[in-house]
Each structure stands twice: as structure tokens, then as C-alpha cells.
Amino acid sequence: MRWEELTGDRFVEAVKECEGVCLIALSVIERHGHHLALGTDMYEGRGMLERVAKQEPVILFPDYYFTQIPEARHLAGTISIDGDLMIRLLDNVCREIARNGLKKIVLVNTHGGNFGLTMFYNMLQLYQPKDYVVYLVQPFTFMEQVETPWPPEEDDHAGPGETSMMLALRPDLVHMEVLKDDGEGKALNRLQHLSEAHVQTGIWWYADHPTHYAGNAKYATAEAGEKILDAVATGIVKAVRAIKADTEAKRLQDAFFAASSQPGVGL
Numbered sequence: 001m002r003w004e005e006l007t008g009d010r011f012v013e014a015v016k017e018c019e020g021v022c023l024i025a026l027s028v029i030e031r032h033g034h035h036l037a038l039g040t041d042m043y044e045g046r047g048m049l050e051r052v053a054k055q056e057p058v059i060l061f062p063d064y065y066f067t068q069i070p071e072a073r074h075l076a077g078t079i080s081i082d083g084d085l086m087i088r089l090l091d092n093v094c095r096e097i098a099r100n101g102l103k104k105i106v107l108v109n110t111h112g113g114n115f116g117l118t119m120f121y122n123m124l125q126l127y128q129p130k131d132y133v134v135y136l137v138q139p140f141t142f143m144e145q146v147e148t149p150w151p152p153e154e155d156d157h158a159g160p161g162e163t164s165m166m167l168a169l170r171p172d173l174v175h176m177e178v179l180k181d182d183g184e185g186k187a188l189n190r191l192q193h194l195s196e197a198h199v200q201t202g203i204w205w206y207a208d209h210p211t212h213y214a215g216n217a218k219y220a221t222a223e224a225g226e227k228i229l230d231a232v233a234t235g236i237v238k239a240v241r242a243i244k245a246d247t248e249a250k251r252l253q254d255a256f257f258a259a260s261s262q263p264g265v266g267l
């Protein structure tokens with residue numbers, strides 16, 4: 001069930017039917033090579049979660065795309081929100097979801113650049129007691145298990161995986177005709193001297209992929225896209241079932257907050 005499609009009356013029943021579970025896809029608006037739409041991650045998130053909702057009662061939060069993307073500020077169409085506001089906004093949204101009775105909030109990360117943000121936001125949950133639990137699911141884990149018709153090293157950002165999903169979801173937004181097999185998707189390795197020494201900087205992605213295209217999308221097919229989306233949905237459905245059955249995370253969270261008000265007592 002999509003949040004924005006429910007009436008106010010129906011929403012109350014839906015919260016019960018979904019056992020208080022709300023899924024929110026964390027996407028972003030950024031360049032995806034020459035051939036894909038800026039909102040690719042948003043459409044992917046929507047497509048994945050709509051497949052989940054067909055198999056398991058859940059409320060899907062409206063499209064959410066104010067996440068981590070300063071690395072694409074040099075490219076047209078990027079929406080890059082300030083870091084502190086990004087965290088405050090996500091936290092405000094989670095509190096609003098919980099205030100509406102959905103006490104199990106599942107962040108589904110559909111943008112590769114969000115690993116750091118989502119892990120950090122998860123840890124921020126430990127500052128204030130709350131009547132809800134934030135769960136985090138990274139669908140990329142499920143994608144890796146799918147057998148696809150391209151060499152794994154040729155699939156990265158806006159590569160055959162994402163392009164295939166978009167061919168399955170919104171073929172009208174995919175421009176295969178502009179793809180050139182000219183090596184643009186290969187990493188430039190301009191900071192190899194640092195990466196070889198296990199050193200990273202914030203400019204690492206720009207150093208490797210300044211046009212936000214990584215891999216070779218020529219292998220993409222709608223069929224592979226369907227397969228990836230189905231596998232991801234299966235993985236998320238399993239995660240949601242585990243979350244619905246879970247009572248431990250909330251119990252431990254409460255115990256932690258009680259203990260953290262008196263550190264060291266009772267150990």
C-alpha cells in the first residue's frame with residue numbers, strides 16, 4: 001500500500017494490517033550516464049518496494065530522494081542537500097512515520113552512495129529513547145546473488161544492472177541508442193597512488209568516474225532487469241517477515257536506554 005494513495009480512514013486500518021511496518025526507499029536524484037534518467041534510483045526503489053507490497057502487507061512511504069550525493073554537484077540535475085539537514089530531515093520523517101502508528105521503520109537503501117549515511121543514521125538511533133525501531137536493508141546484497149549475462153566487473157553505477165532494471169520498469173526513460181562502447185565507464189584511477197596505500201578521500205568517486213557512469217550498460221536487457229527486481233523483492237520480503245516477527249530489537253533498545261541513563265550500574 002502506498003501511503004499517499006490511502007485515505008485517512010483507510011490509513012488507520014492499514015497500519016494494523018501491516019503490523020506497523022513502513023518501508024522507505026532512500027534514493028537520490030543524480031546523473032546516471034548519458035542514457036538513464038536522473039531519477040533512476042527513485043524508480044528502482046519504487047519498483048522494488050511495489051513488488052514487495054504485492055507479497056507482504058506493508059505501507060510504502062512516498063518517494064524520498066534527499067540523501068547523500070555531494071559527489072555529483074558538478075553535474076546537471078543533481079539535488080544535493082546539506083549534510084546536517086539530510087540527517088535532520090530523515091530523522092524528522094522517521095518520527096512522523098512513528099507518530100502515525102508505524103513503529104517498525106525499514107530503510108531500504110537504493111543508492112550506492114548512501115552506505116555511510118545509512119550506517120551512521122542507524123547508530124544515531126542510540127541517543128534518544130523512542131517508541132519505534134529503525135531497521136536497515138541494503139538491497140545490493142540481494143542483487144549480487146543474481147546470475148546475470150554480463151561480466152560482474154562491467155556492472156556498476158548506471159551499468160547493465162541498473163539499466164536492465166530501468167528497461168523492465170520504465171523503458172521509455174532508457175536511451176540505449178546514445179550508449180557508446182568507448183570505455184567511458186572504466187575507472188580513471190586518478191588516485192590510484194592513494195588507494196594502493198589504502199587511503200581514501202571524499203573526491204575518490206570523481207577521481208574514478210567524473211561522468212557518473214561505471215561499467216558497460218550495453219549488456220542490459222529487460223529480462224535481466226525483471227530477474228534482479230524479483231530477487232531483490234524476495235530478499236526484502238524475507239527481511240520484512242523477520243522484522244515483523246522481531247520483538248528483541250525494541251526490548252534491547254529499551255533496556256539500553258534504561259541502562260544508558262545510569263552508565264555502569266547493574267553490570
Ligand SMILES: [Zn+2]
Binds near residue numbers: 041110
Ligand atoms: Zn543508481
